Amino acid sequence: MEPADPNPHREANLVRPYTLxxxxxxxxxxxPLEAQIQTVQSALFHRWPPNDLNAKIIGLCIKSPSVAEISARLDVPLGVARVLIGxxxxxxxxxxxxxxxxxxxxDERVELIGRTLRGLRAL
Structure with missing residues (x-):
């Protein structure tokens, strides 16, 4: 018996990650997995197509998440997130x-460990 999907309302992603x-x-x-990424102010004025993944990344990075957090929040593989962020x-x-x-x-080390753990848990 397979476990139930923890998020039954999540839409299936029909796009293969490598196509992104x-x-x-x-x-x-x-x-690095733990690197914090921040939006540059001028990026907020760029017009992205509707539902563009780049626009979602730009929006997330206003709060300086880690690479791991971005991957988890967008529900994309870490490798895909790294390429898009790069x-x-x-x-x-x-x-x-x-x-x-x-x-x-x-304190910087404790903060980083906490952020990384939160990102990994979100995966």
């Missing part, structure tokens, strides 16, 4: 905030 990235599997920029970074619509370094504080 034109078959590409590598992002154009380095995007394209938007290269296009000047998003910016990547640096992740932890050797000089990062304990």
């Amino acid at each position: 990235t034109a078959g590409r599997t590598e992002a154009s920029v380095d995007l 394209d938007l970074v290269t296009g000047g619509y998003l910016q990547v905030h640096t992740t932890l370094t050797d000089s990062s504080t304990k």
Whole structure:
């Protein structure tokens, strides 16, 4: 017996993930799972087609989510999210905030771990 779908009202995605990235599997920029992504102010004025995935990413990134959170919220594979985010970074619509370094504080590390866990749980 198969388990019930936890979200029975979710629409089936008929588009294969690789078609969203034109078959590409590598992002154009380095995007660690925990990297926070933020919308560049000028991106808010760009007109995107209705229901465009790029527009959804731009909207999500106003609150600086991690790459993992973006993938989970859009319900797309992590590799697809990385490619799409990378394209938007290269296009000047998003910016990547640096992740932890050797000089990062304990609070920064705890914050990052919390954000990453929330993103993974959402998957």
